[in-house]
Amino acid sequence: RARGTHYVVIDPVLQRGGVIGDFAEWVPLKPGTDGALAMAMVRWILDNNRYNADYLSYSNQASAEAAGELSHTDAAYLIIVEPGHKDEGAYLSAAHAGLGETAEEEHIVIGFNSGKAEMASHAKQAQPDYSGKVSGIAVKSTFRLLRESAQSRSLEDYAQICGVSVDKITGLAREFTAHGRRACSEFYRGVVKHPNGFYNGFAIHMLNLLIGNLNWKGGISAGGGSYGAMTGIYDLKTTPGGHKPTGIRINREGVNYEDSTEYKQKLAAGKNPYPAKRAWFPHTFNVYSELLPSIMEGYPYKADILTWHMATPFYSVPGQHNDEMIKKIKSPKNIPLIIASDIVVGDTSMYADYILPDTTFMERWVQIGLHEATMVKGTSVRWPVIEPLTQKTKDGRHFSYETFLIDVAEALNLPGFGDKAIPDKDGKLWPLHSREDYYLKATANVAYANNQPVPDVSQEDMDVCDLGSFQSQFKNSLPQSQWSKVLQVLARGGRFEPFDKVWDGDKLGHKYTKRLRFYAEEVALSRNSITGRSFSGIPSWVAPATIQGQLLDELDPIEQWPLTILTYKGSLQTHSRLSSNTILREIQPENWIEVNRQTAEKLNLKDGDSAWVVTPHGRRKGHVKLREGILPNVITFSVGYGHWGYGATSMDIGGKRTEADKIRSAGIHLNPIMRRDPGVWQMTLLDPVGGSVSFYETRAKLIPA
Numbered sequence: 125r126a127r128g129t130h131y132v133v134i135d136p137v138l139q140r141g142g143v144i145g146d147f148a149e150w151v152p153l154k155p156g157t158d159g160a161l162a163m164a165m166v167r168w169i170l171d172n173n174r175y176n177a178d179y180l181s182y183s184n185q186a187s188a189e190a191a192g193e194l195s196h197t198d199a200a201y202l203i204i205v206e207p208g209h210k211d212e213g214a215y216l217s218a219a220h221a222g223l224g225e226t227a228e229e230e231h232i233v234i235g236f237n238s239g240k241a242e243m244a245s246h247a248k249q250a251q252p253d254y255s256g257k258v259s260g261i262a263v264k265s266t267f268r269l270l271r272e273s274a275q276s277r278s279l280e281d282y283a284q285i286c287g288v289s290v291d292k293i294t295g296l297a298r299e300f301t302a303h304g305r306r307a308c309s310e311f312y313r314g315v316v317k318h319p320n321g322f323y324n325g326f327a328i329h330m331l332n333l334l335i336g337n338l339n340w341k342g343g344i345s346a347g348g349g350s351y352g353a354m355t356g357i358y359d360l361k362t363t364p365g366g367h368k369p370t371g372i373r374i375n376r377e378g379v380n381y382e383d384s385t386e387y388k389q390k391l392a393a394g395k396n397p398y399p400a401k402r403a404w405f406p407h408t409f410n411v412y413s414e415l416l417p418s419i420m421e422g423y424p425y426k427a428d429i430l431t432w433h434m435a436t437p438f439y440s441v442p443g444q445h446n447d448e449m450i451k452k453i454k455s456p457k458n459i460p461l462i463i464a465s466d467i468v469v470g471d472t473s474m475y476a477d478y479i480l481p482d483t484t485f486m487e488r489w490v491q492i493g494l495h496e497a498t499m500v501k502g503t504s505v506r507w508p509v510i511e512p513l514t515q516k517t518k519d520g521r522h523f524s525y526e527t528f529l530i531d532v533a534e535a536l537n538l539p540g541f542g543d544k545a546i547p548d549k550d551g552k553l554w555p556l557h558s559r560e561d562y563y564l565k566a567t568a569n570v571a572y573a574n575n576q577p578v579p580d581v582s583q584e585d586m587d588v589c590d591l592g593s594f595q596s597q598f599k600n601s602l603p604q605s606q607w608s609k610v611l612q613v614l615a616r617g618g619r620f621e622p623f624d625k626v627w628d629g630d631k632l633g634h635k636y637t638k639r640l641r642f643y644a645e646e647v648a649l650s651r652n653s654i655t656g657r658s659f660s661g662i663p664s665w666v667a668p669a670t671i672q673g674q675l676l677d678e679l680d681p682i683e684q685w686p687l688t689i690l691t692y693k694g695s696l697q698t699h700s701r702l703s704s705n706t707i708l709r710e711i712q713p714e715n716w717i718e719v720n721r722q723t724a725e726k727l728n729l730k731d732g733d734s735a736w737v738v739t740p741h742g743r744r745k746g747h748v749k750l751r752e753g754i755l756p757n758v759i760t761f762s763v764g765y766g767h768w769g770y771g772a773t774s775m776d777i778g779g780k781r782t783e784a785d786k787i788r789s790a791g792i793h794l795n796p797i798m799r800r801d802p803g804v805w806q807m808t809l810l811d812p813v814g815g816s817v818s819f820y821e822t823r824a825k826l827i828p829a
């Protein structure tokens with residue numbers, strides 16, 4: 125604030141820490157319309173020439189740096205728009221442009237001064253805004269495509285879609301472009317957890333590209349990076365004698381449907397290959413919501429054994445905990461063996477055949493890079509605060525998921541386990557018999573990263589952290605010479621670059637130099653596996669719809685379903701494991717159906733009243749909490765309450781009755797009744813490009829109980 129910062133929160137719900145004082149502002153918008161607001165701002169910026177045209181003219185990093193820039197974009201790259209061309213939608217290549225074949229794929233731009241086709245990697249400067257023909261092929265620059273996309277709707281249209289006035293939109297765009305590079309726009313999961321999430325996020329990213337703020341103080345950052353834990357003096361990525369997995373993942377991520385056997389067989393039989401039985405996700409990973417339904421349907425194949433770890437899909441995946449899915453998962457005909465790794469009998473693990481006792485976060489190892497917002501290089505290392513409370517194997521190792529995997533692998537004589545498992549930089553193979561054999565070597569990689577080892581641990585740290593007893597317990601996991609460096613990392617909780625590395629004058633200390641993109645070619649050249657329609661490769665406003673393209677406003681009309689459900693993580697229940705924390709539950713025993721006062725008054729609801737949240741898939745009962753800072757016709761709830769597992773249900777274990785702890789079932793949980801897609805069996809509403817499930821598009825009504 126003292127430096128003149130203006131902080132704007134754009135969200136249907138104003139959460140904690142959002143707006144404090146006169147330097148901050150809350151701009152509420154209709155759920156799922158972030159892309160419309162962003163494209164409206166893009167339009168105003170383009171219409172009023174408020175973008176950094178010089179920055180956008182540099183098509184490679186060398187020319188950008190020569191001009192004093194810190195990054196470059198594909199703004200001037202040409203896209204084939206010739207109708208019917210076999211490569212329509214692709215970047216124009218050197219071969220297309222008649223510039224000859226090149227060893228590496230070369231993209232083409234129009235030279236700033238020459239007005240002719242040039243290779244993007246060699247052009248000193250290029251024309252960002254271009255439409256014309258090259259070698260008889262109709263082309264447009266990615267910047268021109270963005271302009272046309274933004275100008276396809278008026279500001280008034282965008283305002284009506286997102287519920288933000290034209291005056292506010294233009295005010296935001298004007299101020300965003302009034303500070304040179306010292307402005308930025310960032311987002312998190314709320315923007316992308318919609319059926320149109322990819323395009324929402326893509327549009328917001330354009331605001332940063334238009335002012336060229338990457339790598340500059342006051343702009344955006346890709347973070348400082350991390351000290352690698354998987355490679356270095358030990359190679360934890362290589363399995364000696366192992367084989368890489370082949371084939372298609374059961375949730376069909378990372379593969380185009382058009383490359384599948386199913387598609388090819390349909391074509392060979394003269395059939396329309398669309399729709400596929402379930403959606404395919406070539407551009408993303410970890411499509412968690414599709415695992416169970418895909419296995420149940422055997423698409424693309426069945427699973428004989430399902431093992432999950434730190435997973436509770438019935439609690440977390442929208443719409444998945446329903447009677448049909450419960451019946452399916454109970455039947456061994458669908459999945460013969462289910463093994464869950466959990467710290468409790470959880471909301472989903474309660475349906476498993478076996479539950480493997482796992483360690484809690486206080487008893488577990490983790491090496492993880494710092495969040496991008498930190499902007500210095502760093503890797504956090506978590507190691508057990510206490511000795512695990514799980515039982516031990518006969519040779520003294522504590523039960524955990526890692527212990528189970530190691531023992532099963534050794535029993536099956538799998539490569540990468542046993543006496544000769546982990547290669548070091550000199551080619552020696554080290555044993556893998558315990559989780560410490562693995563994680564201590566990962567920590568050693570952090571300690572010795574980039575051939576710049578950390579200092580030796582001090583005697584004071586050894587005493588304070590009781591590292592001597594720890595070392596003696598696992599002394600055979602590392603050579604003696606490496607222990608002083610590894611213990612230093614453990615004593616510090618990781619390895620972290622000094623804070624003064626954040627800045628280099630008015631630039632960031634760590635710079636991202638890969639090409640920034642106005643255009644997603646791989647998306648533009650792919651199709652929706654259900655409809656067969658091509659995706660757009662340019663940012664645009666895309667209304668939320670089902671996988672088959674039915675608009676959600678038509679599927680669940682506002683006249684019948686006037687409210688939209690949103691969700692968030694409160695500070696007292698950020699993880700499922702906290703349901704058993706009695707101190708936190710004393711502070712807030714239950715959550716609420718949070719609703720705008722005006723909406724509640726129309727429904728004759730008062731603070732503390734009981735009410736039913738009703739959706740097309742069911743209903744749940746909770747207590748109403750009236751509040752400001754929430755858009756009318758929106759309801760929200762804090763996730764982490766309303767359990768049926770985690771001790772919330774009485775059960776018999778080994779002939780002993782364990783009674784339910786009612787506090788763990790207190791509150792309301794709405795994920796199980798969130799909207800599923802009517803076009804595909806048991807598929808939640810999701811983003812067909814990004815694969816994210818939709819937590820913020822379920823329409824509902826609120827009825828006094």
